[in-house]
Amino acid sequence: MTRYLVTSALPYANGAPHFGHVCGAYLPADVYVRTLRRQGEDVAFVCGTDEYGVAITIRAEEAGQEYPEYVGQWREVISSLFERLGIEFDIFSGTSISPFHESTAQQFFRDLSTNGYLQKRANDQLFCLTDDMFLADRYVLGTCPKCGFADARGDECPSCGAWLDPLNFEDPRCGICGNAPEKRSTTHWYLDIPKLRDEFIGEWIDGHPWKPNVEKFIQNLLKDVPQRAITRDMRWGVPVPEDLADGETGKVLYVWFDAPIGYISFTKEWCAARGEPERWKDYWTGDDTRIVHFIGKDNIPFHCMVFPSMLHGTQAGFKLPWQVPANEFYNLQGRKFSTSGGWTIDLEDFFERYDAEAARFYLLSSLPETADSEFLWDEFQRVNNSSLAGTIGNLATRVLKFIVKNFDGRIPPLHEEHREEMDRVLLTECGAFGDPAEEVLKFRFRRAAEQLVANASVANVFVDRLAPWALRKTDALKAESALNTLCEWIGLLASWMTPFMPGKAQSLWQMLGQPGEVAQNDWQGAPAGTDWRRLEAGTALGEVEGLFARVDDDTIRGEIESLEARAAAASGD
DSSP, rough: OOOOEEEEOOOBBSSSSOHHHHIIIIIIHHHHHHHHHHTTEEEEEEEEOOSSHHHHHHHHHHHHHHHHHHHHHHHHHHHHHHTTTTTOOOOETTTTTTTHHHHHHHHHHHHHHHHEEEEEEEEEEEETTTTTEEEEOOGGEEOOOOOOOOOSSSSOOOTOBBBBBBBGOSOOTTTTTTTOOOEEEEEEEEEEEEHIIIIIHHHHHHHHHOHHHHHHHHHHHHTTTTEOOOEEOOSSSSSSGGGSSSSSSSSSOOOHHHHHHHHHHHHHHHHHHHOTTHHHHHHHOOOEEEEEEEGGGHHHHHHIIIHHHHHTTTSSSOOOBBBBBBOOEEEEEEOOBTTTTTTTTTTOOOOOOOHHHHHHHHHHHHHOSSEEEEEEHHHHHHIIIIIIIIIIIIHHHHHHHHHHHHHHTTTOOOOOOHHHHHHIIIIIOOOOOOOOOHHTTTOOHHHHHHHHHHHHHHHHHHHHHOOHHHHHHOOOHHHHHHHHHHHHHHHHHHHHHTTTTTHHHHHHHHHHOOOOOOGSSSSOOOSSSSOOOOOTOOOOOOOOOOOOOOOHHHHHHHEEEEOOOOOOHTTOO
16 A cells, blocks of 8 residues: 655745745645545645744844744744644644754754765864854855846845855845854865766656656756755754764754654654554555655755755665645735745734634645735635635525425435436536546645535535426426436535545535545545436435635725735835
């Protein structure tokens, strides 16, 4: 049996995520995991916060907090947001609190050193006199020597994607205080990625099936791969193993190196908590394992080249990623999300006023799967009012309330003399339908969302074609058969909805009077033939109520005006 180890990029414990982050790595992963489980697959869904690094030490000190307190606060904020969106990990931990993380990361260091993939050397590094610290490459800004972008980071240019060395900047400045740093000598360990590329990773990348946007990005990286430092001079992080430190003090593993190892340490933590401390190996080293990393575009280099290089370099039998369905950037109303610039959505406020599951569905329907996309308030309104309230919600209420009023609130029977006609009309004459799970498993979430709505539309066409309210007066048995068929289709719709909107799916299931959790039932794909019905005629319906509230024009207009006002206030206009 195939096992799936599904990860979402570890959110940095330095602020609250926005919808751009949610679309990149978390919501699609949750839908994928729910779909796999509906197919009966064995899945571990792993995530947690990335809690080390210079940015955290700076922000914690500015806030007057100890580092553990600071990251713990943000861990709770991030975890709470995921809960509001119905994103359910098997474990959500943190790199500073997992009892397995330090030892696991240090063992990676030892194995890579033993196998000849680490180099220790002294070289120059930029040191900020103002902040009295060596600057990690991400905290150096300057003009990209490749494309001329003025605000390139010291490790990577966000404009052209080139990997950079901050020492090559002609105009380096500290990303913290903005002052010009000076060069100083220090000693660090480097991961020999060029050696790993030439031995294995390059061939593996060339022979691996990637999403088109990932393929283009990763091929550019292979052309010029530098060695990368994996240690830093810092007070907060996983210490370099004492047995390999050679007397060096104050050295910790660089956050980009230790963070993805968190996937493994969190898996160990999850298995240990379940009383199966060795089972983590099944998910990371088993021949039948498929590892899937959900990430955003900016994490492609680390998950498609660097982390696979680390896994291979340990020679410890780790499986390499099976798929890395990276998404592009998700923007807001034509611009990048910017908390400091006021161009963002306060998610606490959002969830006080809008349906979280309607938001799940809209985000899925607008994911940046192969190109950048954006959250548009009027599109959120359209999807909520038309696709959800108008197509799915209206189908449920118009059919089920009619049954409550005219058929004693019980699922009417299907009469055999009408079975063939009902199947023919619904399955061949009312429009195309399909199994949304097939699209999800191909990482085509937007298409899966479209398919779900299309399936509901088929039933609405069926209602209009057969008009059971009119049939009840002329052919009561045919009317009952039509309504029975519609109840069956609504039951299927509830099942199909479970990965996308699990709460709404369960509500719809209960309206049909069905017991238990719809997500625990066997998955039914798109019906074919005659053996697709599952409900029992005569079952009493539950309480029938609207699934989705409509959003009016004035509300949306107010949101856009508020967004623009916040941005203007932040810019001082």
